[in-house]
Amino acid sequence: MRVVILGPPGAGKGTQAARLSEHLDIPHIATGDIFRQAASEDTDLGRRLRETMDSGELVPDEFTNELVKDRLARPDAQDGFILDGYPRNVEQAEALDEILDELGTKVSYVIKLMVRGDDIIARLAGRRVCPKCGAVYHMETHPPADDERCDNDGTALVRREDDSEETTRRRLDVYGQQTRPLYDFYRERGKLIEMDALGTTDEVFERLLGTLGR
Numbered sequence: 001m002r003v004v005i006l007g008p009p010g011a012g013k014g015t016q017a018a019r020l021s022e023h024l025d026i027p028h029i030a031t032g033d034i035f036r037q038a039a040s041e042d043t044d045l046g047r048r049l050r051e052t053m054d055s056g057e058l059v060p061d062e063f064t065n066e067l068v069k070d071r072l073a074r075p076d077a078q079d080g081f082i083l084d085g086y087p088r089n090v091e092q093a094e095a096l097d098e099i100l101d102e103l104g105t106k107v108s109y110v111i112k113l114m115v116r117g118d119d120i121i122a123r124l125a126g127r128r129v130c131p132k133c134g135a136v137y138h139m140e141t142h143p144p145a146d147d148e149r150c151d152n153d154g155t156a157l158v159r160r161e162d163d164s165e166e167t168t169r170r171r172l173d174v175y176g177q178q179t180r181p182l183y184d185f186y187r188e189r190g191k192l193i194e195m196d197a198l199g200t201t202d203e204v205f206e207r208l209l210g211t212l213g214r
């Protein structure tokens with residue numbers, strides 16, 4: 001199964017994609033996670049990525065598309081994958097079609113996670129991540145067992161730099177201007193499935209499995 005998960009920042013894409021990946025035993029490919037990893041390195045590329053991500057803008061398409069092309073060509077992605085955070089604009093969606101064409105396949109489902117504006121703000125405001133393993137928590141809805149430490153490795157959790165109020169505002173603008181048009185793109189191709197993403201993460205996951213017929 002080849003799934004694309006779309007939705008605004010904070011909708012729960014990463015949370016659901018991680019669970020689905022485990023459930024279906026196919027890789028969870030999140031461009032944001034890949035970029036965050038590269039941005040944590042003390043290299044020119046790392047610094048440039050950090051600047052872009054901290055500003056809330058998108059990383060250039062050409063670079064992003066190349067990265068996804070390489071990732072989707074790897075052996076573990078041949079039987080399926082879950083894309084989270086990609087595509088982010090129509091150019092990337094067209095690039096994805098080309099990449100999959102070359103691999104002789106296509107996307108099975110495009111899921112749009114729908115949430116209210118208030119929920120987006122609340123989800124982003126409480127989000128904490130483990131800088132070591134990337135696990136995602138929420139201080140109210142999905143807290144770690146031990147006060148502000150990762151359940152997997154005990155590392156102190158941090159707030160994402162781009163979850164600041166100012167960058168969040170810009171990310172939501174970028175989402176509205178560049179990512180929203182993707183819904184029409186996939187709707188016109190008969191691929192878009194709109195799904196309510198309100199409720200607990202368990203409820204949303206059950207709904208997602210039902211939507212995918214699993």
Ligand code: ADP
Pocket residue numbers: 007008009010011012013014015016123124126127128136137138139141142197198199200201202204
């Ligand atoms: P995205 O990948 O779409 O940016 P995340 O999966 O990182 O979103 O989720 C954003 C925040 O909201 C995280 O702190 C996560 O723990 C929390 N969250 C995710 N899904 C839900 C949900 N259904 N109910 C409440 N909080 C949620």
Ligand code: AMP
Pocket residue numbers: 009031032033035052053056057058059060064084085086087088092162171
């Ligand atoms: P995310 O983890 O999906 O919220 O992404 C965090 C940041 O990484 C975004 O604000 C962008 O700067 C960058 N990013 C992630 N995915 C993409 C993408 N597909 N295209 C361009 N930039 C991206």
